[in-house]
Structures are given as C-alpha cells and as structure tokens.
Amino acid sequence: MIQMFNVFKNYDPVSPALIDISLHIRKGEFVFISGPSGAGKTTFLKLIYREELPTQGQILVNRRNIAKLPPSKIPYLRRSMGIVFQDFKLLNNKTIFDNVSFVLKILGVPVSVTKKKVFNMLRMVDIHHKMKSLPPQLSGGEQQRVVIARALINDPALLLADEPTGNLDPELSMEIMRLFEEANQKGTTVVVATHNPALIGCISNKRVIMLDKGRIVRYY
Amino acid sequence: MFRAIKYFLREGWSSLWHNKGANFLSIAIIIVSLYVLGVFLVLSTNFNHILARWSENVQVNIYLEENLSEPALLYVQERLSILPEIEEFVYISKQEALQRFHTLFPSLRTLPDDIGGNPFPPSYELKIKKEYQTIDGVKRLASSLQRLDGVKEVSYDLQWIERLSTVMKLLRVIGIFLVGVLVFSAVSTTSNVIRLLAYARKDEIDIMKLVGASSWFIKGPFLVEGMLQGFIAGIISIGILYLSYRLVSYYLALSYNLLFGFLLFTFLPLEYWLGIISGGTLVGLMGSFISIRKFLRY
Ligand SMILES: Nc1ncnc2c1ncn2[C@@H]1O[C@H](COP(=O)(O)OP(=O)(O)O)[C@@H](O)[C@H]1O
Ligand SMILES: [Mg+2]
Numbered sequence: 001m002i003q004m005f006n007v008f009k010n011y012d013p014v015s016p017a018l019i020d021i022s023l024h025i026r027k028g029e030f031v032f033i034s035g036p037s038g039a040g041k042t043t044f045l046k047l048i049y050r051e052e053l054p055t056q057g058q059i060l061v062n063r064r065n066i067a068k069l070p071p072s073k074i075p076y077l078r079r080s081m082g083i084v085f086q087d088f089k090l091l092n093n094k095t096i097f098d099n100v101s102f103v104l105k106i107l108g109v110p111v112s113v114t115k116k117k118v119f120n121m122l123r124m125v126d127i128h129h130k131m132k133s134l135p136p137q138l139s140g141g142e143q144q145r146v147v148i149a150r151a152l153i154n155d156p157a158l159l160l161a162d163e164p165t166g167n168l169d170p171e172l173s174m175e176i177m178r179l180f181e182e183a184n185q186k187g188t189t190v191v192v193a194t195h196n197p198a199l200i201g202c203i204s205n206k207r208v209i210m211l212d213k214g215r216i217v218r219y220y
Numbered sequence: 221m222f223r224a225i226k227y228f229l230r231e232g233w234s235s236l237w238h239n240k241g242a243n244f245l246s247i248a249i250i251i252v253s254l255y256v257l258g259v260f261l262v263l264s265t266n267f268n269h270i271l272a273r274w275s276e277n278v279q280v281n282i283y284l285e286e287n288l289s290e291p292a293l294l295y296v297q298e299r300l301s302i303l304p305e306i307e308e309f310v311y312i313s314k315q316e317a318l319q320r321f322h323t324l325f326p327s328l329r330t331l332p333d334d335i336g337g338n339p340f341p342p343s344y345e346l347k348i349k350k351e352y353q354t355i356d357g358v359k360r361l362a363s364s365l366q367r368l369d370g371v372k373e374v375s376y377d378l379q380w381i382e383r384l385s386t387v388m389k390l391l392r393v394i395g396i397f398l399v400g401v402l403v404f405s406a407v408s409t410t411s412n413v414i415r416l417l418a419y420a421r422k423d424e425i426d427i428m429k430l431v432g433a434s435s436w437f438i439k440g441p442f443l444v445e446g447m448l449q450g451f452i453a454g455i456i457s458i459g460i461l462y463l464s465y466r467l468v469s470y471y472l473a474l475s476y477n478l479l480f481g482f483l484l485f486t487f488l489p490l491e492y493w494l495g496i497i498s499g500g501t502l503v504g505l506m507g508s509f510i511s512i513r514k515f516l517r518y
Contacts, residue, residue, distance in 0.1 A: 051430065072435070079432035089427045105227060106433050150431065 001027045001158060001189045002048060007057035009043050009214075017043040019214040021057070025191065025207075027157075030184045032200050033193040035211035041193035042086055044211065045160045048191070049078055061158075079107060082151030082188075084161035088143050090135040090150075096122070097131045100150045107154060121149045124179060126172075140167035148176060152183060159183060161192045165199060177202050224440065232444025239417055243449055246410040246507065250453035251460070253402030254500050258461040260395035261492055267388045269486060271381060278358055280346040280376040282365050288342070292370045299368055300344060305352040305361045310345045314338050341372060355381060403503060410446055410507025418442060418515050425515055435516040442512045443505060450504025454497035462487060 002025040009018040018040045025031050033041045046052040047059055050066050059066050061077065069077060090099050097118055104114045122128040125145040127138075135143055144167045151159060159180065165173035181203055184190045194200070200208055210218035236243050284296065300309050312320075317340035322329060332338055348358060355378060362374045418425065428438050465487050488496075 049430070075429070075432045075434040075437075077432075078430065081432075083430065085430070089430060091424055091427055093424070102428075102433075103431055105223070106431070106437055108221075108223060111223070 001025055001029070001062060002191070003058075003060040004047075005058040007047065007054045007059060009040070009047065009052065010055045011043075016055075016214050018047075018054075018211075021216060023209065023216070023219075025189065027189055028184070028187060030181070030190045030203055030206045031192070032203075032206060032208045033191060033211060034197065034200060034208055035195065035217075037195055038213075039195075039211040040214040041195075041211055042162055045083075045162050045191065045193055048158075048160060049081055049083055050074055075106075079154070080157045082154060082156035082159045084144075084147050084151045084159075084164045086162040086166070086193075088135070088147045090143060090146060092135050095132050095134060096127065096138070096146050099135065099146060100153055103150055103154050117153060118149075121153050122146075125149045125176070141169070141172070144168060145172075145176075148179070152179065155183075155186070156188055159188050159190045161190070163194055163196075164192060165194070165196065170198070173199060174202055224437065228440035228444045231441035232448055235417065235441060236445050236448050242413045242416060243445070246406070246413045246504070247449050247453045247456075249402075249409045250406045250450055250500050250503055251457045253399065253406045253503070254454055254457035254496050255460055256402055257395075257399045257499070258457060258488065258492075258496055259464075260391065260399065261488055261496075262461070262465060263391060264388060264395070265488060265492075266486060267384060267391070271384055271388070278348055278353055278376060278378065278381070280348060280358065280362060280365070280374065281343050282346065282368075282371050283341045283343045283373040283375070285370050285372050286341055288370050296344070296368060296370050300346070303361070303364075305348055305357065307347040307349045309347070312343045312345060314340055314342050317341075317343065355385060406503050407507045407510070410449060410504050411511040413449075414442055414446055414508040415511035415514075417445070418512055422515065429516075438516060439509075439512050442508050446504035446506075446508025447501045448504070449507075450500035450502065451497060453504070454500030457500070458493055458496055 002023075004021050004023050007018060007021040008016060010016045021044070033044055035041055043052065047054055048061060048066075050069065053067055062080070064077075066077065091102065094102070100121060101114045101118045104117065109117075119128060119131070122131055125148050127142055127145045127149065130138060130142060135146065138146070144164065148161070148164055151161065161180065164180075165176055168176065177199060180190050180192065192199070200206070208218070208220055209216060282296075284293070288296075297311075300306055315338070318332060318338045321332070321340065325331075332340075348361070352358070352361065358376055358378055362376055365371060365374045425438055
C-alpha cells in the first residue's frame with residue numbers, strides 16, 4: 001500500500017525532518033509510527049497524503065508514484081484516505097454534522113444515505129448530541145472525535161491518524177483505538193502516529209516503526 | 221452532478237448574503253455598466269426605427285432636359301419601367317409643375333412670369349420598392365439614373381437619414397468603447413471582490429482540499445456567487461433602465477418636441493433583456509473565474 005525508497009525531507013537545509021526512510025506498509029496492516037515529539041511523524045504522514053513532497057527519494061501509494069501525480073488526481077488520492085489531522089482542520093463555520101457529511105458530499109453520496117451514515121458515525125464517537133454545534137463551541141477532545149468521525153465516514157482504504165488521542169482521556173482513547181481496529185478488520189490499512197506508548201499496547205496485531213530525529217531507529 | 225449544483229447554489233447564495241458589503245460593490249459596478257449598455261441599446265433601437273420609417277418616405281425625382289423629343293421621353297420611360305428598384309413612377313409635365321407651384325405658393329403667383337416663363341423642367345416622381353429603401357440602394361439608383369440620356373438632374377432627400385445614420389455610427393463607436401471600459405472594470409471589480417472573499421476563506425479552502433474536494437467542487441460556490449452578482453445586477457439594471465425610459469419619454473411627450481418625441485417610442489425587445497441579464501451573469505462568472513483560479517493550485 002505504501003512504499004518508501006530512501007526518502008529524505010528537508011524543510012530547511014540544516015535540520016532534516018526525515019532522513020533516508022525506506023519501508024513497506026502492506027494492505028491491511030495496522031502500523032504505529034512512534035517516537036518523541038519532533039521526530040518527524042507528522043511529516044511522514046504529510047508525505048503520504050501529499051501535502052508535502054519528498055526532497056529526495058520515491059514514495060508509492062497504491063503503486064503510484066505520488067510525486068508524479070498530476071494535481072488534478074490529488075483529490076482522488078485523498079478521497080481514498082481518511083485523515084485525522086493533528087490540528088483537526090475542521091471547517092469552523094460549518095456545523096459538526098456538515099463537517100462530517102462534507103466528505104460524502106464530495107463523493108456524491110445521496111443526502112438520505114448521508115444523513116443516516118453521519119448520524120451513526122457521530123454516535124460511535126459519542127458526539128452526536130453536538131451535531132448542530134460549530135467546532136469552536138466544542139472542547140479539544142470533542143473536536144478530535146469529530147475529526148475521527150470525518151476520517152472514518154467514507155470507509156477509507158487507508159486511515160492516517162496523527163496523534164488521534166492526544167486530547168482524549170485514556171478510556172475514550174481505548175474506545176477510539178477499538179474503532180480503528182474494527183475498521184482495520186474490515187480491510188482498512190491503518191497508520192497511527194503517536195508519541196504515547198500506552199496506545200500501542202492496546203492493539204495486538206500491529207507493527208511499530210519508531211522514529212527519532214528523522215530516522216527509523218526501531219522497526220518491529 | 222445535480223446535487224453538486226444544488227450545493228453550489230446554496231453555498232454561493234449564502235456567501236453572497238453573508239458578505240453583502242463587498243458583493244454590493246461589484247453588483248453596483250455591474251449595474252452601471254449594464255445600464256450604460258442598455259441606454260445605448262435603447263437609443264440605437266429607436267434610431268433604427270426612425271431610419272426605417274423615414275426611409276419609407278424617400279422620394280426620388282428626376283428632372284429631364286427641356287424640350288425632349290417624344291422618342292427620347294419614351295426611352296426614359298422605358299428604362300424606368302425596367303429598373304427593378306422602382307415601384308411606380310409619375311410623369312410631371314412642365315405645366316403640371318407650374319400648377320403645383322401656384323397652389324403651393326399662391327402669393328408668389330407672378331414669380332414665374334416675372335423671371336420670364338415657366339422655369340420648371342418636366343420630371344418623374346419615383347417611388348422606391350421597400351427592399352431598396354436604404355441609403356446605399358437609393359444612392360446607387362440615383363447615380364445610374366443620372367447617366368440616362370435626357371436626364372438633367374436627380375434629386376433625393378436623404379440628408380436627414382444620412383445624418384441620422386452618421387450619428388448612429390458615432391453613437392455605436394462611443395457605446396462600444398464605453399461599454400468595453402465598463403465591462404472591463406466590472407469584471408475586475410468582481411474578480412477583486414471574489415479574491416478578497418476567497419482569501420478570507422483560504423484556511424477553509426485548504427481544508428477542503430485536504431479532505432479530497434476537487435478544485436471544481438471548491439470553485440463552484442465562488443463561481444455561483446459571481447454569477448449571482450451579475451444576474452442580480454442584470455435584473456436591477458433593466459428595472460432602472462425601464463424606469464428612466466418611462467421618465468424620459470414622459471418628459472419628451474410633455475415638451476412636444478417632435479424630433480425627440482420620435483426618438484423614444486420603443487423600449488428594448490425581450491431578447492435584449494435576456495441578453496443584458498445573461499451578459500451580467502457572464503461578467504460575474506468571468507470575474508470570479510479569474511480570481512479563484514489562483515487559489516486552487518495544489
Ligand atoms: N512546515 C514546516 N516547516 C519547517 N519545519 C518543519 C515544518 N513541519 C515540521 N518541521 C520540523 O520538522 C521536524 C519534524 O516535525 P514533525 O514531523 O511535526 O514531528 P512530529 O510530528 O513527530 O512531532 C521538526 O523539527 C519540525 O520543527
Ligand atoms: Mg506531529
């Protein structure tokens with residue numbers, strides 16, 4: 001699903017964010033990207049959904065070289081993914097419901113189907129009672145759950161989650177990880193970036209890639 | 221597809237409503253340019269009417285040499301009956317011409333005698349067929365008549381029509397120029413307004429891109445917003461145009477000024493209304509299209 005060949009990423013010349021990353025994440029895997037803050041986890045994910053391009057090296061997503069992807073194809077790449085952004089990226093002037101249903105609107109899903117699906121999804125992350133609120137009216141943890149709902153709503157082939165439980169209490173974190181695991185069992189490839197080792201423990205069938213200062217330091 | 225258009229309409233309309241202030245600016249400038257366009261259209265429509273009406277009354281007279289022989293006269297007559305432009309012709313003899321003069325100007329009764337006899341040449345009055353009642357047509361006919369043997373002079377009263385059509389040509393040039401300038405400024409105003417709105421929503425646009433919205437999906441509402449600006453402006457400008465037309469024709473009627481009373485006897489036909497409205501919509505669409513392109517580079 002994801003292959004990287006000697007990937008480097010430099011935001012500036014002196015301190016590279018990723019150094020010589022080569023790896024292969026297979027379809028159906030559940031992978032953790034771990035490591036301390038600043039290790040390059042977010043950058044790693046951004047390369048996959050092509051918000052950033054590698055400075056050097058090749059990245060294949062679904063066997064396609066995404067550096068060579070024409071701009072008009074980028075939306076299709078992203079539609080096949082669900083992304084939990086570290087900084088949420090919710091539309092602040094749209095309701096919670098509209099934020100989540102937006103993804104389905106892009107896909108052209110009929111309104112009647114959308115309504116039901118979004119409501120069920122919001123219930124799964126326990127935020128359906130705030131459906132009509134705007135994101136700024138929600139707490140960090142609540143917003144995070146909305147982002148997770150948005151990422152899962154289109155049954156993505158690939159789920160990229162950046163610190164998805166950073167604002168959640170341990171109990172809810174477990175609940176969310178269970179949701180991810182469920183999606184994984186239904187065929188979604190899951191990549192979770194986290195600096196929280198406790199989170200990794202709650203998934204049994206997983207792989208962990210540990211980053212530090214932009215390098216892969218452990219791989220198991 | 222349908223769903224997307226519905227979404228664009230809803231979003232575009234709500235943004236238009238939400239940003240009344242900025243949108244008002246571009247609506248106003250589109251109104252001004254469409255209004256000016258409309259004024260020129262009204263004027264030229266009416267001028268065209270007048271031209272058509274006046275051309276119907278064009279009369280061509282040919283004056284013959286004095287003392288034409290019978291065969292020469294017959295020759296002229298024969299030519300006149302062959303020419304396709306001529307609907308009918310009437311012969312006015314020297315005598316008849318003099319008689320007309322007497323009835324028209326009874327007080328000058330003695331004038332012909334004073335200057336030594338009947339000064340009026342024999343002539344033909346021609347009526348021109350409708351399809352040849354154009355300036356060029358009449359001129360061409362006149363010059364071919366001029367070449368006939370036995371014809372001394374050809375006269376036709378085209379001056380007014382010629383003047384009017386010169387005015388119209390001038391008007392058209394000024395109109396095209398003015399409307400061009402105004403349309404340009406309307407497009408650029410709309411594009412700036414939409415750019416401003418898009419800039420204010422840059423974060424939102426970026427998020428939409430990140431969750432997989434295609435550039436058309438993001439553009440849609442902005443394009444609709446621009447089109448709505450133009451559409452609304454088109455309707456308003458026709459409204460204002462009609463009001464000012466009524467007002468002006470009311471005052472012209474009051475002033476009993478025949479020439480100008482003539483000038484405004486019809487408003488624009490429906491096709492022009494639709495043209496103005498779709499022109500406005502196009503202006504708005506172009507403005508927003510130009511500005512939104514930049515925001516959507518991936
Ligand atoms: N947009 C950016 N511009 C410049 N430097 C950046 C940018 N994003 C991240 N970095 C730098 O790259 C390194 C890795 O950052 P990041 O990928 O966010 O790490 P993590 O997600 O593991 O905390 C950090 O040193 C960070 O300062
Ligand atoms: Mg990070």
